[in-house]
Amino acid sequence: MNTTDVRAVVTGIGSCLPPDVVTNDDLSRVLDTTHDWIFSRTGIAERRAVRPGTSTGDLGTAAGAAALESAGRRDCDLVLLATTTPDQRCPATAPQIAARLGLAGVPAFDLSAVCSGFVYGLSVAGAMIGAGSYESVLLIGAETYSTIVDPADRGTAVLFGDGAAAVVLERGLPGTPGELLHVELGSDGAGADLIAIPGGGSRAPHLAADSAARYFRMDGREVYAQAVAAMTRSARSVAEAVGWRTEQIDAFVGHQANARILRAVGRRLGLAEERVVCRLAEVGNTAGASIPLALAQAAADDRLSKGDRVLMTAFGGGLTWGSAAMVWSGVQPVQADGPCPV
Incomplete structure (x- = not known):
């Protein structure tokens, strides 16, 4: 296939949310706020929060596995993780996710563009596939903002939640659904x-x-x-x-x-x-x-x-x-x- 005819096509999508739900009423017990105040200004009624010991990598691994399952794949050629909340400042979290998915040896790296990270990741994945460098890319967006938000700050504590989702992009032809x-x-x-x-x-x-x-x-x-x-x-x-x-x-x-x-x-x-x-x-x-x-x-x-x-x-x-x-x-x-x- 000529690289000029190559397109990145989304073939799978998966998600993972931690089980614990934090409602606006829960927050109103510790902050000077109410459900109505939060919902009217943000549209948010509840959010998810990880339990102590659960990391961004844990969510990202589950979402990545789900996306691979959706795509009917067990592997890929590249793993990208868009996150503001890596498991550690060093090393990157993406290689650890790749290893946990049974993809040891596959190139993997983190992308740091905060809330724009997933779109930045689409650009990187699309360029890598379009250039012929890789045939398949697992792109994960995963965050545990509950670990970096001040629980006493009403301006941010009411907004953010934890979760992860991922897509699989594969090499395809122009006009293929998912392009x-x-x-x-x-x-x-x-x-x-x-x-x-x-x-x-x-x-x-x-x-x-x-x-x-x-x-x-x-x-x-x-x-x-x-x-x-x-x-x-x-x-x-x-x-x-x-x-x-x-x-x-x-x-x-x-x-x-x-x-x-x-x-x-x-x-x-x-x-x-x-x-x-x-x-x-x-x-x-x-x-x-x-x-x-x-x-x-x-x-x-x-x-x-x-x-x-x-x-x-x-x-x-x-x-x-x-x-x-x-x-x-x-x-x-x-x-x-x-x-x-x-």
Whole structure:
């Protein structure tokens, strides 16, 4: 097959959520908030949280295994993990996931683009397959934000949840259902402080692990404004690049950060509300896992059909953003029973 005729095609999708549910009422017992306050501002009613000792790698391994099962595969040529919450600062978590999946020897690495990580991963996977370097890629988005969010910070504690989802991409021909058509990415490091964990890196190693600097911080109002603008601009650019008119987009899957952001971007794109996929109510903001989790649930709920035009977009720390267009393959999702034990 000539590499000019090669396309990356999604052939499998799987997900994993930890079993423990944290409701808005649960949070209202420890924070100055209420269910109504949280839900009206975010669209979130509950989120999942890992138990002590359960890691991002545990969730990612289960989601990866589920995606391989969905694709009818036992192996792949490359493993990518999009995450903000690796098991350790060093080494990367992806090689450990690969080994646990029986893929020792397969190249594997982490991607760090915060909430845009999955879209960045689609770009990398698509480029690797398109160049002929690999025939199959397992792309995982997995997060355990409960381990980095300050439980006393109402601005972030109510937003984030834990979870993982993964897709398998394989080499295919143009026009094959599941084809990844186009991806565009962007960044602006001048806004790095808007979404950040201040301590622990090489710039501030003196900030002790016991200090508040270890927690994730976000300027919610400024992030809202920039997210709406960047996601709208990026999504519109990708739709134009593949020649899609608004009425031709069957499903818009934005990063699941906040229902207000999703609705605002949908309106700016001229999309009917029923075409905007939102899974925030049940799982909250799962950062790099949010788009594949939303895709998996939409497929499970029969909101996606073979041949549907799917437009994805994300915005996250860095600042980073990106959008992707694909044609849905009709693949059936597999949901793991729970995190894979060590």
